[in-house]
Amino acid sequence: MSAPEAVLTARNVSIEYEVDPPVKAVRNVSLTLNRGEILGLAGESGCGKTTLAYGMNRLLKAPALMTDGEIVFHDRSGTDIDVVALDGDGLRAFRWDKISMVFQGAMNSLNPVIDVRAQIFDIFDTHRPGMSKKDKQARAEELLTLVGVDPSRLTSFPHELSGGMRQRMMIAMALALDPQVMVMDEPTTALDVVVQRGIIREIMRLRERLGFAVIFITHDLPMLIEISDRIAVMLQGEIVEQGTAEEIYRTPQHEYTKRLLSSFPSLTGERGDFVRTGSRASQEEIR
Numbered sequence: 405m406s407a408p409e410a411v412l413t414a415r416n417v418s419i420e421y422e423v424d425p426p427v428k429a430v431r432n433v434s435l436t437l438n439r440g441e442i443l444g445l446a447g448e449s450g451c452g453k454t455t456l457a458y459g460m461n462r463l464l465k466a467p468a469l470m471t472d473g474e475i476v477f478h479d480r481s482g483t484d485i486d487v488v489a490l491d492g493d494g495l496r497a498f499r500w501d502k503i504s505m506v507f508q509g510a511m512n513s514l515n516p517v518i519d520v521r522a523q524i525f526d527i528f529d530t531h532r533p534g535m536s537k538k539d540k541q542a543r544a545e546e547l548l549t550l551v552g553v554d555p556s557r558l559t560s561f562p563h564e565l566s567g568g569m570r571q572r573m574m575i576a577m578a579l580a581l582d583p584q585v586m587v588m589d590e591p592t593t594a595l596d597v598v599v600q601r602g603i604i605r606e607i608m609r610l611r612e613r614l615g616f617a618v619i620f621i622t623h624d625l626p627m628l629i630e631i632s633d634r635i636a637v638m639l640q641g642e643i644v645e646q647g648t649a650e651e652i653y654r655t656p657q658h659e660y661t662k663r664l665l666s667s668f669p670s671l672t673g674e675r676g677d678f679v680r681t682g683s684r685a686s687q688e689e690i691r
């Protein structure tokens with residue numbers, strides 16, 4: 405097997421909310437995302453997961469400020485992109501194109517008065533201004549098919565779609581420009597277990613087919629163990645433990661990791677199942 409190749413590297417990243425008193429939301433975090441892998445980011449509410457994800461996407465806005473560290477995107481062309489230094493056109497060519505994000509609570513943030521097609525076309529209009537209407541239509545249909553939604557749904561409005569379908573639409577939009585990295589922030593948390601499972605399976609399938617890497621954020625560590633290659637555990641702004649899914653599952657080092665492992669029912673609903681079969685077997689099963 406060839407050595408893993410990094411696609412995104414964060415080194416000693418610190419992010420503060422400059423409010424009174426200041427909130428040190430991310431403290432000295434170093435993370436490497438390898439090409440094509442699923443990196444799980446786990447940790448309880450308020451530990452800084454979303455803030456870190458925004459930092460890596462260069463989406464932070466005041467009062468948030470990255471006070472220290474570097475973030476480098478290793479493009480498939482061979483060029484390294486200094487993410488922190490990007491601005492203007494460089495930043496526009498980076499977001500959505502190189503790295504896209506499925507936002508926390510996103511399925512409720514589709515514009516209610518515009519049909520799905522217009523929302524997808526919007527991405528092309530911003531990032532591919534020369535694209536013909538015919539090509540936009542073809543690509544939009546292809547994207548829906550990819551995420552398991554019938555293309556006839558393009559003319560639906562968000563309220564006509566189930567929660568699961570809306571979330572699939574958000575994933576379709578994140579895939580629109582064929583990014584190398586997708587950050588998914590609690591993409592299935594609001595959905596019931598059956599729908600959740602269907603969407604996770606879809607993400608795994610797409611990842612295999614299209615080869616993008618995923619940072620998958622959730623407080624549900626048992627679920628991450630089933631789907632991730634590697635996992636980072638975050639506590640109060642810091643990464644307290646990192647390892648392969650196998651290592652985190654079998655030999656968790658940090659007390660907090662142990663606590664997270666025992667505090668949630670797994671995606672399968674039957675913890676026994678995945679305790680017996682181990683994380684790899686469950687990963688097979690989930691496909």
Ligand SMILES: Nc1ncnc2c1ncn2[C@@H]1O[C@H](COP(=O)(O)OP(=O)(O)OP(=O)(O)O)[C@@H](O)[C@H]1O
Pocket residue numbers: 421423427429447448449450451452453454455456467508623
């Ligand atoms: N706009 C803001 N102003 C001040 N503090 C903020 C702001 N946004 C977030 N924070 C604080 O930063 C810390 C990290 O928040 P963040 O949303 O990144 O956590 P999270 O791990 O994503 O939580 P959750 O699991 O609930 O989504 C928290 O203490 C939060 O209260």
Ligand SMILES: [Mg+2]
Pocket residue numbers: 453454455508589
């Ligand atoms: Mg969050």
